[in-house]
Amino acid sequence: MIPAQFDYVRPTTVEEALQALRDGGDDAKLLAGGQSLLPVLRLRMADPSLIIDLGGIPELRGVREDGNEVVVGAMTSHHDVTRDDILRQHVALIQEATKTVADPQVRHRGTLGGALAHADPAGDLAAPALALEAKFVIAGADGTRTVAAADFFEDYFSTAIGEAELLTEIRFPKYTGWGARYEKFNRVAQAWSIVAVAATIKVDGGTISDARIGLTNMAGVPVRATAVESALVGQSATEDNVRKAAQAAAEGTSPTADADAGTDYREHLARVLTGRAVLAAAG
Amino acid sequence: MARIRTTVDGLVYEDDVEPRMLLVQYLRERLGKTGTVIGCDTSNCGACTVHLDGMSVKSCSVLAVQANGAEVLTIEGLERDGQLHPVQQAFHDNHALQCGYCTPGMIMQSIDLLGDNPDPTEHEVREGIEGNLCRCTGYQNIVRAVQDAASKMKPGAAPTAEAGAKQTVAGGGA
Ligand SMILES: Cc1cc2nc3c(=O)[nH]c(=O)nc-3n(C[C@H](O)[C@H](O)[C@H](O)COP(=O)(O)OP(=O)(O)OC[C@H]3O[C@@H](n4cnc5c(N)ncnc54)[C@H](O)[C@@H]3O)c2cc1C
Numbered sequence: 001m002i003p004a005q006f007d008y009v010r011p012t013t014v015e016e017a018l019q020a021l022r023d024g025g026d027d028a029k030l031l032a033g034g035q036s037l038l039p040v041l042r043l044r045m046a047d048p049s050l051i052i053d054l055g056g057i058p059e060l061r062g063v064r065e066d067g068n069e070v071v072v073g074a075m076t077s078h079h080d081v082t083r084d085d086i087l088r089q090h091v092a093l094i095q096e097a098t099k100t101v102a103d104p105q106v107r108h109r110g111t112l113g114g115a116l117a118h119a120d121p122a123g124d125l126a127a128p129a130l131a132l133e134a135k136f137v138i139a140g141a142d143g144t145r146t147v148a149a150a151d152f153f154e155d156y157f158s159t160a161i162g163e164a165e166l167l168t169e170i171r172f173p174k175y176t177g178w179g180a181r182y183e184k185f186n187r188v189a190q191a192w193s194i195v196a197v198a199a200t201i202k203v204d205g206g207t208i209s210d211a212r213i214g215l216t217n218m219a220g221v222p223v224r225a226t227a228v229e230s231a232l233v234g235q236s237a238t239e240d241n242v243r244k245a246a247q248a249a250a251e252g253t254s255p256t257a258d259a260d261a262g263t264d265y266r267e268h269l270a271r272v273l274t275g276r277a278v279l280a281a282a283g
Numbered sequence: 284m285a286r287i288r289t290t291v292d293g294l295v296y297e298d299d300v301e302p303r304m305l306l307v308q309y310l311r312e313r314l315g316k317t318g319t320v321i322g323c324d325t326s327n328c329g330a331c332t333v334h335l336d337g338m339s340v341k342s343c344s345v346l347a348v349q350a351n352g353a354e355v356l357t358i359e360g361l362e363r364d365g366q367l368h369p370v371q372q373a374f375h376d377n378h379a380l381q382c383g384y385c386t387p388g389m390i391m392q393s394i395d396l397l398g399d400n401p402d403p404t405e406h407e408v409r410e411g412i413e414g415n416l417c418r419c420t421g422y423q424n425i426v427r428a429v430q431d432a433a434s435k436m437k438p439g440a441a442p443t444a445e446a447g448a449k450q451t452v453a454g455g456g457a
């Protein structure tokens with residue numbers, strides 16, 4: 001099927017995009033890589049009257065260092081995230097997770113900002129962003145504001161981005177020297193996560209000195225496995241210790257039951273995958 | 284209506300299109316390039332894969348207006364002077380198709396993969412064509428064909444995919 005009719009604008013600055021959003025009102029929709037939005041439009045699950053294409057705004061693209069943060073423009077493609085040397089060195093977890101998203105064609109078009117703004121509970125980038133304590137820079141009529149990851153994801157497909165606002169960049173603290181692993185469980189190629197676990201771990205002389213763990217698809221929003229994180233710190237990174245700590249992974253989660261898995265099975269997966277992710281990240 | 288100017292398979296086209304027109308529709312219905320096919324409604328099958336500024340994309344998931352100013356390469360732009368592209372030839376030689384519906388997309392994605400990784404392992408081929416579904420072959424011969432093409436495209440063996448993609452050629456447009 002093809003989308004219903006809409007008008008199309010392609011601003012070249014954030015200011016112009018914000019103006020177009022205000023002019024377009026409720027019926028305007030931002031277009032990033034289009035890899036979630038175009039399928040939705042084609043199935044006629046949405047019919048905005050105005051599409052604002054962010055693809056012509058160079059300032060929204062690219063990765064740079066800023067003191068002890070790494071800043072990723074919202075329109076940086078999944079493909080570019082997987083190839084970036086700064087991210088490899090300082091924020092490996094987001095790169096590991098991005099490699100598991102969809103397939104090469106979708107990664108060429110889809111963007112980090114688009115995926116996070118879309119906030120699909122089965123999406124692979126929200127849990128790493130939460131675990132990494134990323135900050136979201138949101139532009140609106142009164143300038144920009146910064147929202148912590150813990151406050152950004154509000155519900156299924158719903159974030160702190162307001163109607164006349166847009167996400168401009170994602171700022172990650174540096175995790176230089178930390179190990180990282182994204183353990184994704186799905187059943188067929190290019191499928192979404194049934195459950196996945198994002199872990200980044202700091203090991204000093206065989207002992208885990210710090211840990212950040214985020215869970216994908218264990219609630220309407222990504223969840224931090226804080227009980228596991230605190231159980232790990234100070235332990236030596238042995239299989240036994242890690243598996244024991246990982247038993248707490250499903251605490252505080254509220255997974256759904258669907259055709260892929262029931263809640264019990266999702267909780268089981270969270271424990272098993274947390275063990276695997278932490279061991280790999282610490283190894 | 285929006286005016287777009289694109290280079291498709293080496294020829295420049297200018298057209299007025301509705302913003303909602305998908306790139307795949309533009310290629311098939313305006314330019315008559317029916318070599319690129321539509322296999323699904325959900326962006327999953329990859330049958331519609333083309334290259335947009337040198338990168339593989341699902342042309343059902345890109346608007347024609349987003350291709351304004353860009354270069355598009357389709358399956359119809361691969362052959363040179365009556366010679367199949369090495370990846371096309373390898374699909375033929377290795378019986379990498381049955382009904383052939385997935386083939387245009389498979390070949391375009393395989394060329395993208397080989398541009399990135401000229402000597403992929405079997406596993407890397409399978410990952411590289413993850414976004415392309417085939418309901419007939421069971422993929423065995425497709426993987427074989429991609430590896431065969433890789434060996435034939437090694438430096439000196441044949442024109443590389445990248446060099447081939449950059450030449451211009453009269454396409455099949457209307
Ligand atoms: C076949 C297929 C398989 C996939 N598999 C996976 C997978 O395994 N894991 C996964 O995580 N994802 C998967 N995806 C989704 C993919 O990651 C998308 O790229 C992503 O969800 C959306 O990013 P986008 O840039 O394409 O955004 P778009 O589709 O352009 O936009 C998505 C939404 O975000 C809004 N938006 C975009 N940018 C901004 C911004 N800067 N500010 C405010 N709002 C904005 C848009 O208005 C829209 O509502 C898959 C997609 C496909 C087609």
Ligand code: FES
Binds near residue numbers: 344
């Ligand atoms: S037609 Fe199936 S992915 Fe484009």
Ligand code: FES
Binds near residue numbers: 383
């Ligand atoms: S040969 Fe029939 S779908 Fe691949």
